[in-house]
Amino acid sequence: MNLSNEKKHSKLAKILLNPIFLFLIVASSMWSVWDITKSESSEELLMKKANELAQKFIITDGHIDVPWRLHKGGYEDLSVRTPGGDFDFIRAKEGGLDVPFMSIYVPATYQETGGAKAMAEELIQSVEKITTDHPDKFEVAYNVADAERIVSEGKIALPMGMENGAPLEGDLSNVKYFHERGISYITLTHSEDNDICDSSYNLGERTHKGLSEFGAEVVKEMNKVGIMIDISHVSDDAFYQIMDVTEVPAIASHSSARHFTPGFERNMSDDMIKRLAENGGVIQINFGSSFVTKESQDKRSANSEKAKKYMNENNLTSDDQSAKDFARKVAEENPVFCDVIDVADHFDHVVNLVGIDHVGFGSDYDGVGDTLPYGLKDPSDFPNLIYHLLKRGYSEEDIEKICYKNVWRVWKATEEFAGSQS
Numbered sequence: 483m484n485l486s487n488e489k490k491h492s493k494l495a496k497i498l499l500n501p502i503f504l505f506l507i508v509a510s511s512m513w514s515v516w517d518i519t520k521s522e523s524s525e526e527l528l529m530k531k532a533n534e535l536a537q538k539f540i541i542t543d544g545h546i547d548v549p550w551r552l553h554k555g556g557y558e559d560l561s562v563r564t565p566g567g568d569f570d571f572i573r574a575k576e577g578g579l580d581v582p583f584m585s586i587y588v589p590a591t592y593q594e595t596g597g598a599k600a601m602a603e604e605l606i607q608s609v610e611k612i613t614t615d616h617p618d619k620f621e622v623a624y625n626v627a628d629a630e631r632i633v634s635e636g637k638i639a640l641p642m643g644m645e646n647g648a649p650l651e652g653d654l655s656n657v658k659y660f661h662e663r664g665i666s667y668i669t670l671t672h673s674e675d676n677d678i679c680d681s682s683y684n685l686g687e688r689t690h691k692g693l694s695e696f697g698a699e700v701v702k703e704m705n706k707v708g709i710m711i712d713i714s715h716v717s718d719d720a721f722y723q724i725m726d727v728t729e730v731p732a733i734a735s736h737s738s739a740r741h742f743t744p745g746f747e748r749n750m751s752d753d754m755i756k757r758l759a760e761n762g763g764v765i766q767i768n769f770g771s772s773f774v775t776k777e778s779q780d781k782r783s784a785n786s787e788k789a790k791k792y793m794n795e796n797n798l799t800s801d802d803q804s805a806k807d808f809a810r811k812v813a814e815e816n817p818v819f820c821d822v823i824d825v826a827d828h829f830d831h832v833v834n835l836v837g838i839d840h841v842g843f844g845s846d847y848d849g850v851g852d853t854l855p856y857g858l859k860d861p862s863d864f865p866n867l868i869y870h871l872l873k874r875g876y877s878e879e880d881i882e883k884i885c886y887k888n889v890w891r892v893w894k895a896t897e898e899f900a901g902s903q904s
């Protein structure tokens with residue numbers, strides 16, 4: 483080693499052994515370790531908080547398709563964790579879901595064949611059977627006070643909403659009849675125009691250009707009797723006309739913001755959300771991926787095109803097993819799922835438009851098939867959504883409003899208005 487090299491080395495050694503330098507090295511590595519643990523624990527703390535709030539607040543969900551699931555697939559014991567389907571007692575309790583509205587869904591085909599009222603009756607009886615089979619776990623809620631009491635007893639309250647006004651069968655007296663049977667809201671139509679109003683899914687000639695004369699009478703009668711008006715599924719024209727007729731706030735039991743799915747009339751435009759909020763209404767956000775992002779919607783229609791092509795080429799109907807297998811394979815290879823974060827975006831959007839008082843949950847569990855977002859696959863995942871809302875700065879009070887207070891305000895207003903009429 484020559485002298486100049488030796489000098490360089492001793493200079494380097496001096497720097498490395500300098501206590502200030504050593505301190506900086508150790509301190510900076512400690513800082514980053516501390517920083518990582520700190521950020522990990524704050525995420526964990528937030529998730530813990532989300533879980534606590536999910537259990538503390540009465541989570542109310544505007545739309546769960548359990549009755550139709552039982553009708554199609556056969557009766558199931560919902561008191562245990564079910565292998566299929568989205569909803570059961572165990573998963574609801576895990577996620578803190580207390581008041582899921584059971585959808586009494588009557589398909590539009592019954593408008594043609596008749597028997598809509600009988601079908602509604604059958605579905606109502608299936609909800610009653612859940613409660614009589616497991617009286618320690620479930621009870622039908624006929625009103626807000628019922629829901630509050632049932633939840634306080636540790637049970638899950640099952641209010642009912644009728645999806646499609648077809649079971650009224652053109653007879654106004656059936657509004658009162660279904661109220662007595664426990665129906666708390668009516669979604670005025672479904673996938674086709676009915677005798678009440680036009681459907682957002684009808685892309686052809688609209689029957690009434692909105693709400694029919696009979697439909698206006700139905701809305702007034704629902705106000706009088708105390709059934710909430712649900713505007714999910716109705717056409718835009720029908721929506722505005724309903725808003726002009728109803729004397730109490732309305733709900734959208736399972737609709738999302740059209741802002742994210744341009745042109746999809748089944749979701750609500752910004753202007754409609756504003757109009758709904760103007761008289762105190764609430765939009766309950768649908769979790770189905772194709773309600774949440776345009777990308778999921780496009781993927782879903784591409785998948786169904788492929789399935790349709792396969793059926794045509796092989797002369798199959800959607801009931802054939804090989805058509806079902808093919809559709810499942812396509813769906814597995816091309817997943818349509820968005821993320822719970824995308825669902826949280828809908829809450830932000832509505833809150834930015836009209837404030838915190840007009841938004842809630844309308845999952846559509848058991849109604850949207852295998853299209854539920856990552857992180858929101860069944861009711862046990864409610865805390866994941868609450869976590870993302872907390873992360874975005876929503877306060878406990880905000881979360882409480884979203885969980886139940888907003889929609890309960892409409893439910894109460896509906897009951898009070900009806901009370902003032904009699």
Ligand SMILES: [Zn+2]
Nearest residue numbers: 645715736849
């Ligand atoms: Zn629906």
